[in-house]
Amino acid sequence: MKIRHLSIFIGGLLFGYGLAISGMAKQEIVLSFLQLRDLGLLLVIGSAALVSGLTINLIPKIIKKSLLGKNFRRRERILNKKTILGAIIFGVGWGISGQCPGSALASLGIGNLPILIGILSIFIGAYVMEIFFGKT
Amino acid sequence: MFPLGVIDYLIGGIIIGLGVSLIYIVTGLHATVSSFFSTTFSFFSTKPSFQKKGYLESREWRITFVVGIVVGAFIYSMLSSQNGFFITSVQWWRLALGGFLVGFGTRLSQGCTSGHGISGIASLSSTSFYAVITFISIAIIVAKIVQFFGMIP
Numbered sequence: 001m002k003i004r005h006l007s008i009f010i011g012g013l014l015f016g017y018g019l020a021i022s023g024m025a026k027q028e029i030v031l032s033f034l035q036l037r038d039l040g041l042l043l044v045i046g047s048a049a050l051v052s053g054l055t056i057n058l059i060p061k062i063i064k065k066s067l068l069g070k071n072f073r074r075r076e077r078i079l080n081k082k083t084i085l086g087a088i089i090f091g092v093g094w095g096i097s098g099q100c101p102g103s104a105l106a107s108l109g110i111g112n113l114p115i116l117i118g119i120l121s122i123f124i125g126a127y128v129m130e131i132f133f134g135k136t
Numbered sequence: 137m138f139p140l141g142v143i144d145y146l147i148g149g150i151i152i153g154l155g156v157s158l159i160y161i162v163t164g165l166h167a168t169v170s171s172f173f174s175t176t177f178s179f180f181s182t183k184p185s186f187q188k189k190g191y192l193e194s195r196e197w198r199i200t201f202v203v204g205i206v207v208g209a210f211i212y213s214m215l216s217s218q219n220g221f222f223i224t225s226v227q228w229w230r231l232a233l234g235g236f237l238v239g240f241g242t243r244l245s246q247g248c249t250s251g252h253g254i255s256g257i258a259s260l261s262s263t264s265f266y267a268v269i270t271f272i273s274i275a276i277i278v279a280k281i282v283q284f285f286g287m288i289p
Contacts, residue, residue, distance in 0.1 A: 007162035012204015014155030020212035022148020034279030043145035051153025052258035070164035074259035086245025087270035095278025097234025100249040102169040109209025111221035118231035125239025126173035130185040
């Protein structure tokens, strides 16, 4: 249990550090991508997905189970209307504010106190979705 | 295309990928963010929407992961040679309205930039591929509209 949480914490440190160094914790830089002035965000997602993709696809060929003995599985979701409708609503919010869930949290780490408004609003949006539209 | 250069973007993305990889290799979990904004309510709300098995099982490690993200970004700012700290000039109402839609939309879609964009694409999931194309396209259109109306940034 301790190793599990320690590794998740260190993974989170890397995740947050990477978001900060890439500039994605700054809404201005995300918006400069969405307004097509700087395409850097594609490099961030692309390189992160490439490294993760090598791990997710190759490591299970080398070791059968995770180091803590859990089965490896790909991240699969069933495609339905909610997937696309949700992506549209998320895209509108992202385009308005330049914040997504991970980058908003990393933004707090770089001292961006106004992002607390955004983080609180993400919680409220998630709450409303779960209460009214979430499957139980 | 890249007025700030490409190095920081690539290094940042690779470090993010290493974080995701470490967690996957040790625990088998996909380190994704947006579920945290739902599972955390399971500590406070007895509503069945939040008391799902998957939420109860993942709510603790998701907090550990999120604390790591905040601290990791803080470490970057501390170590940065220039002033690494930052305050956005995006208006508060954009953070509030945008944040609400981000929370609602990512949970309805079962994934955000990390869930669909990194872990989903890395898992070669066609669902995530369609979700990513959708949210990036819509966000570009909306950000362009925001820019058109003279909003800065």
